[in-house]
Amino acid sequence: MSLHPPLHRRALAGTAATALAVALVAGGALGASAAPDGSGRSTLRALAQSAAGLKIGTAINTDQLGSNTRYDQIAGSQFSTVTPENVMKWDAIEPKRGQFDYTAADELVRFARQHHQLVRGHTLVWYNQLPQWLVDLGPFLTSKQTAAILKQHITEEMTHFKGKIWQWDVVNEAFNEDGTLRDNLWLEKIGPSYIEKAFRWAHEADPKALLFYNDYNIEYAGPKQDGAYALVRGLVRKGVPIDGVGFQTHLDTQYGIPDLETSMQRFANLGLRTAETEVDVRTTLPVTATEQSAQNAGYSESLQACLLVRACISYTVWGFGDAYSWIPGVFAGEGSADLYDANLVAKPQYFALQSVLRTAKGVPHRS
Numbered sequence: 001m002s003l004h005p006p007l008h009r010r011a012l013a014g015t016a017a018t019a020l021a022v023a024l025v026a027g028g029a030l031g032a033s034a035a036p037d038g039s040g041r042s043t044l045r046a047l048a049q050s051a052a053g054l055k056i057g058t059a060i061n062t063d064q065l066g067s068n069t070r071y072d073q074i075a076g077s078q079f080s081t082v083t084p085e086n087v088m089k090w091d092a093i094e095p096k097r098g099q100f101d102y103t104a105a106d107e108l109v110r111f112a113r114q115h116h117q118l119v120r121g122h123t124l125v126w127y128n129q130l131p132q133w134l135v136d137l138g139p140f141l142t143s144k145q146t147a148a149i150l151k152q153h154i155t156e157e158m159t160h161f162k163g164k165i166w167q168w169d170v171v172n173e174a175f176n177e178d179g180t181l182r183d184n185l186w187l188e189k190i191g192p193s194y195i196e197k198a199f200r201w202a203h204e205a206d207p208k209a210l211l212f213y214n215d216y217n218i219e220y221a222g223p224k225q226d227g228a229y230a231l232v233r234g235l236v237r238k239g240v241p242i243d244g245v246g247f248q249t250h251l252d253t254q255y256g257i258p259d260l261e262t263s264m265q266r267f268a269n270l271g272l273r274t275a276e277t278e279v280d281v282r283t284t285l286p287v288t289a290t291e292q293s294a295q296n297a298g299y300s301e302s303l304q305a306c307l308l309v310r311a312c313i314s315y316t317v318w319g320f321g322d323a324y325s326w327i328p329g330v331f332a333g334e335g336s337a338d339l340y341d342a343n344l345v346a347k348p349q350y351f352a353l354q355s356v357l358r359t360a361k362g363v364p365h366r367s
């Protein structure tokens with residue numbers, strides 16, 4: 001997939017925020033947290049809870065879960081919510097038509113229960129990671145048949161997990177960078193109403209789950225954010241059951257840090273919740289001191305934005321260990337985007353988040 005640079009961006013170099021982040025990191029690194037997993041006395045989840053009841057989460061690679069002790073220990077202790085990185089996607093859940101496989105996803109839900117964590121469900125309606133049978137069938141489907149397949153998928157999966165999912169990413173990445181709707185099977189066959197329909201079907205299946213629209217690059221002001229805003233404002237006005245908007249927040253030091261506080265508040269003003277759902281901050285390798293500072297600032301500022309917006313209910317990183325990150329496979333020469341290094345040792349980014357949470361006096365967050 002391509003995560004294109006946004007049109008509007010703020011330069012990083014020399015900002016006060018960068019200087020602040022550097023100071024925070026220095027403080028954190030010299031502080032009490034000497035444990036190799038970075039937990040020390042204060043885990044991110046405990047600090048986030050004290051800082052106005054914010055939930056802090058991570059995407060989970062279920063290949064590691066149960067087979068990598070250190071991975072399990074960090075996942076279970078540092079975070080209060082988990083998101084399946086891949087195992088709730090359509091290709092994983094229904095690899096053959098009518099044959100459902102919930103094994104890995106159920107294991108993750110069990111892990112979350114054991115560790116008193118909430119689950120973000122990801123994701124029901126997307127153009128990507130569709131099972132091959134559906135890709136092959138797509139061109140032959142009528143509009144009615146496509147809608148029936150989509151409704152069945154949403155209903156089947158959400159019913160399986162009913163009562164166990166806190167937030168669902170119902171529709172994922174429906175927009176192009178220019179703010180038009182992305183061409184995909186759903187748009188081609190059903191038309192733009194597929195989005196509204198998906199939210200209605202999702203609400204019928206699990207009325208208590210919080211239903212989110214989720215996308216990347218809507219963190220930045222510009223046509224893509226405007227497109228998403230117009231869409232969700234329309235949904236809210238029509239009474240469609242949408243609860244929130246997820247800002248993925250896949251940042252890259254070369255593009256600067258978006259004004260997430262303003263962006264999230266814009267959507268919050270519609271009465272919606274917001275969340276940062278897939279945070280990581282990549283950079284070109286090897287990491288220089290300047291890039292390290294920029295990465296720390298990316299994490300610190302994005303977390304601060306969530307703390308400042310009352311409607312922002314969770315801050316989720318897209319995995320925590322560089323060894324399992326999706327970045328090197330997609331962006332050649334880039335990486336080091338996560339909180340922990342390849343040996344699962346906490347990096348300055350981790351301490352930057354810790355410091356922000358230690359000093360945070362956020363307003364109480366919605367739940």
Ligand code: 9MR
Nearest residue numbers: 001085086122128129172216248278326
């Ligand atoms: O991290 C996921 C990676 O393991 C998959 O190969 C990839 C397939 O598209 O999806 C990645 O997760 C994506 C997420 O589901 C939606 N937003 C962008 C994420 C990074 O590509």
